[in-house]
Amino acid sequence: MRNFAGLPGARLAALCDADPQRLARSAAQVPGARAVARVEEIAADPAVQGVVVAASAVSHYPLAKLLLEAGKDVFVEKPLALTVEDAEALVRLARDRDRILMVGHLxxxxxxxxxxxxxxxxxxxxxxxxxxxxxxxxxxxxxxxxxxxxxxxxxxxxxxxxxxxxxxxxxxxxxxxxxxxxxxxxxxxxxxxxxxxxxxxxxxxxxxxxxxxxxxxxxxxxxxxxxxxxxxxxxxxxxxxxxxxxxxxxxxxxxxxxxxxxxxxxxxxPLRLECQHFVDCVREHRRPLSDGADGLxxxxxxxxxxxxxxxxxxxxxxxxxxxxxx
Ligand SMILES: NC(=O)c1ccc[n+]([C@@H]2O[C@H](COP(=O)([O-])OP(=O)(O)OC[C@H]3O[C@@H](n4cnc5c(N)ncnc54)[C@H](O)[C@@H]3O)[C@@H](O)[C@H]2O)c1
Incomplete structure (x- = not known):
């Protein structure tokens, strides 16, 4: 959040956390961004191009799947998923929808x-x-x-x-x-x-x-x-x-x-370089250094x-x- 809020070429539009206390704490740090409790609200927002999934590892697959299906470019923290089948499904989904899938191999x-x-x-x-x-x-x-x-x-x-x-x-x-x-x-x-x-x-x-x-x-x-x-x-x-x-x-x-x-x-x-790389890949629609295949x-x-x-x-x-x- 800290990095994305200050990067050239990007605007931090929204943030999401299922935990209301954490959400309130984060929202106070970036007052310009919409704060929501359900990721579906972000998935439905046409102004959002790319989403970073930095939630607990068990939720990487369901969140990334939902966001890719909604047509978003997605950066998932490591590990990409907790099973080979789920990681394969995300790679396939990103390819079929022609979306960017980047993994947080910092x-x-x-x-x-x-x-x-x-x-x-x-x-x-x-x-x-x-x-x-x-x-x-x-x-x-x-x-x-x-x-x-x-x-x-x-x-x-x-x-x-x-x-x-x-x-x-x-x-x-x-x-x-x-x-x-x-x-x-x-x-x-x-x-x-x-x-x-x-x-x-x-x-x-x-x-x-x-x-x-x-x-x-x-x-x-x-x-x-x-x-x-x-x-x-x-x-x-x-x-x-x-x-x-x-x-x-x-x-x-x-x-x-x-x-x-x-x-x-x-x-x-390094985290700032990684975040900038995601922004560049979204803007130029190019394959990230740490892409879905790498995560898989x-x-x-x-x-x-x-x-x-x-x-x-x-x-x-x-x-x-x-x-x-x-
Ligand atoms: N690359 C790195 O160096 C590095 C370092 C630390 C953490 N991480 C990764 O970042 C991720 C988060 O780590 P953390 O230490 O911040 O974990 P954390 O458990 O402290 O925070 C996770 C947050 O995600 C929220 N969350 C969980 N499921 C959600 C959902 N379905 N919808 C909305 N919000 C949800 C939780 O409420 C919580 O606030 C993990 O995947 C971890 O592996 C990467």
């Missing part, structure tokens, strides 16, 4: 992730060997989704974006300590076509506050640490080089530990991970397909 709009993607695209890191990410804190414990569905969409969207592929399989182990059946901490392991692997650790029950990716390539290694105030990306010219000809085992591998580079990044707020790919991995959790960590197979570069 990190794809982050200047640090954009920089990382450029490094990978240019081949600066060499072959990607593996990626791991940590998204843990002592934070908002949810009741209607576990830590996997609440946090991992961020990590998965970045990993799929960097590797431009869906995993071959996913294995997940986790545990519910605070509420029965709602995992507080989850460890995910993914294998990708051609060899790369990824590991994701998410938790809302942890003493650390970490939001960090480490990417290990054959040429260089990169750390993206979103908790750093400004120096969020560090590129390490580190690796293990192989000797050209076969010598003794001990001489064949040499450690390279070179410079560390810290690039200057834009400090623009992430939901597929989450759903497979949930099955693996239920099966005690047994790997669950996925398509393992490359996806188009953007």
């Amino acid at each position: 990190l794809l709009h982050h200047p640090g992730v954009r920089y990382l993607k450029d490094l990978v695209r240019k081949g600066d890191l060499g072959e990607i060997y593996y990626i791991y990410s940590q998204r843990v804190n002592l934070g908002k414990v949810r009741r209607d989704e576990n830590a996997l569905w609440s946090f991992a969409p961020h990590d998965l969207s970045v990993i799929l974006h960097l590797l431009e592929a869906e995993p071959v399989d996913v294995a997940a182990r986790g545990a519910a300590f605070l509420q029965e059946g709602v995992e507080d901490a989850v460890f995910l392991h993914l294998r990708f076509p051609g060899g790369p692997m990824a590991h994701v650790h998410v938790s809302w029950l942890d003493p650390h506050k970490l939001r960090k990716f480490t990417v290990v390539g054959s040429q260089k290694m990169v750390v993206f640490d979103d908790m750093e105030a400004s120096e969020k990306v560090r590129i390490y010219d580190k690796g293990i080089d192989r000797a050209g000809q076969i010598v003794s085992y001990g001489d064949a591998l040499s450690v390279r530990s070179g410079d560390i580079m810290i690039p200057k990044l834009s400090l623009k707020e 790919r992430v939901v597929r991995v989450l759903a497979a991970a949930q099955r693996s959790l239920a099966a005690g960590g047994a790997p669950v197979a996925l398509a393992g397909q490359p996806v188009g570069a953007r």
Whole structure:
């Protein structure tokens, strides 16, 4: 709301919350906008072109469906939906109605992730060997989704974006300590076509506050640490080089530990960039960076991970397909 109220090219026309107290609090912050309790009123308003669905995850699918059917362009917070079938239905609906469907994969709009993607695209890191990410804190414990569905969409969207592929399989182990059946901490392991692997650790029950990716390539290694105030990306010219000809085992591998580079990044707020992107896509009727297909790919991995959790960590197979570069 804060961002949309101040963006060029858009006017915050209305806001909706089913909770009257929350609605009143929000309405006081943007007095120019209509405040309504039922989303149907927004769906029926011909002056509204695009709608942001930032309600609880269980309501993403029904709200997005209703709004797409009403002919609106829709930005849905992550995760796009809670089942693969629902996510597929939204992608189909947006395509059939020729509407924009964008998913709140916030990190794809982050200047640090954009920089990382450029490094990978240019081949600066060499072959990607593996990626791991940590998204843990002592934070908002949810009741209607576990830590996997609440946090991992961020990590998965970045990993799929960097590797431009869906995993071959996913294995997940986790545990519910605070509420029965709602995992507080989850460890995910993914294998990708051609060899790369990824590991994701998410938790809302942890003493650390970490939001960090480490990417290990054959040429260089990169750390993206979103908790750093400004120096969020560090590129390490580190690796293990192989000797050209076969010598003794001990001489064949040499450690390279070179410079560390810290690039200057834009400090623009990622959420603002994401909101501006939605406005631009609506105005120009173009495909968002994080579109419905992207949201669906992430939901597929989450759903497979949930099955693996239920099966005690047994790997669950996925398509393992490359996806188009953007
Ligand atoms: N991208 C990010 O970094 C990020 C960060 C935080 C939250 N989120 C996402 O934003 C969404 C909201 O998160 P939150 O922490 O604000 O949740 P919240 O539970 O605090 O707020 C959700 C609000 O939606 C309202 N609501 C629920 N169903 C509704 C309906 N059918 N019609 C109208 N209003 C309805 C509730 O009354 C509540 O005020 C979630 O999907 C979450 O995953 C994303």
